[in-house]
Every structure is written in C-alpha cells, then in structure tokens.
Amino acid sequence: MLSLFSFSSMELDAGKLNIPYADKITHFIFYLVFSFGGFLSIRERTNGRFGMNKTIKMVLVLAIVYGIIIEILQYTITTDRMAEFGDVLANTLGAFAGIGLIRWVFSKKNPLKWKF
Template identity: 40%
Template sequence: MTPLIKKLLVGRNLLLVALFYSSAITCLFFLSSQDLPKTQISEADKLIHVSIYFILINLWLLYFYVRNNLKIENKLILIILFSVLFYGIIIEIFQELFTDSRSADILDVAANLLGALLGIFFFKNIKHKLKPKYFN
C-alpha cells in the first residue's frame, strides 16, 4: 500500500464516526420543532447546542490528531473551529430559509461557539493522555 493511502486510512473509524455524527445532527437540525420533545427549561435548547458542538469539535479534533500521529497544530485547531462555526451559521440560515417551524437564532450560534470553545479547551487538556495503541 502506498504511503498516501496508508495515511488516509489512519483513523478511518474515527472519520466514519465524525461523518456520521455530522450527518445525524444536520438531519436533527431540520426536524420540525413540533417533532422535538418539549422541555420545561427554556435554556435547554442552548445547553443542547453547547453539548452538540462540544462533541462535534472533539470528534473532528480527535480524527485529525490521530491522523497526524498524535500531533495537532494550533493552526489546524483554528481551521476546525472556523469550519464548525461556519457549518453552524449555515445551518441557522438554512433553518430560516427552508423550514416552517424553525428560525435562525443568533443565540444558537453563540451557544455553538461556546460548545466548540469548551470542546477545544477539553481536548487540549486530555490529548496527552491518549495512547497510540488505542488508535492502531
């Protein structure tokens, strides 16, 4: 196998998980709001956004960390952060344009940013504990 193919295949299970999660949340963001469970806590929606983006950025950071031999540069972290935020903004715009029961909300974007930043902080603090044997 060529070195390029080997490099692309490193962490393929992580890539599949990150792609599946990204696809699943995209579908969930377009569900009708009537189909979603009702909560008594008005802030629950923002907490959900924080949690979703915390997981999303950690999955992508982990994939690139493993793919790059357990190294990740701050430049790549910034690229992933801006990509995830751009994705969130596009989702909000599309909810406004293409759904009847959902609307764009700047507070959702802020919650997405908070979740992504918390995710980066978490990842930077635990990445040194990840062992190569878990990802081969």
C-alpha cells in the same frame, strides 16, 4: 439533517421537567462533542501530520461555519424552524469549550501521541 427537521407534528411529552434554556444547553453540548470528536478525527485521519494548533483552527472554523450555515438554512428553507443568534453563540461557545477540553486532556502532562 435533524437540525432542519420539524418536530412540531410529533407529540413529545417532556413531563413536568422544565429546564430553562434547554435548547441552548443542547447546542452547547452538541458543539462541544462535535469539536472534540472532530479534532480527534482529523488527527487520526492525517496520522498527526497537522500540528495541534493547525487542527484546532481547522475544527473551530469548521464548527462555527457549520453552525452558521445550519441557522441560515433554518431561516431560509424551513417554515417552522427559527434561526437564532443565541444558537450561533451557544454553538460557538460549545466549540471553544470542546477545544479547551482537548487542550486540558492532552496537556503537556498528557501529550497527544500518534505514533506508537
């Protein structure tokens, strides 16, 4: 919902802080967290019935499709938001980074266990 909301009517003072590509960094971090949390949520809700690779594929497809749909909606139903290919790219890279983080955190050295 916030991805479609316009902040142009609100005054947001960022001060003297000027970060190049801050919006792309935000997209990247959001989708990293989205895919990491999505993976853990799916594994938890299914009690680990889906294998790690199947869950990774589901989360990647969901994150990428969701990011594309949001950009299309920004283009079609909003008047002051812009759809950008760079945002889709940042979303996709963030999703892959989140999955990379999952693979690193739950490597063979620290396997992901769902049954105690």
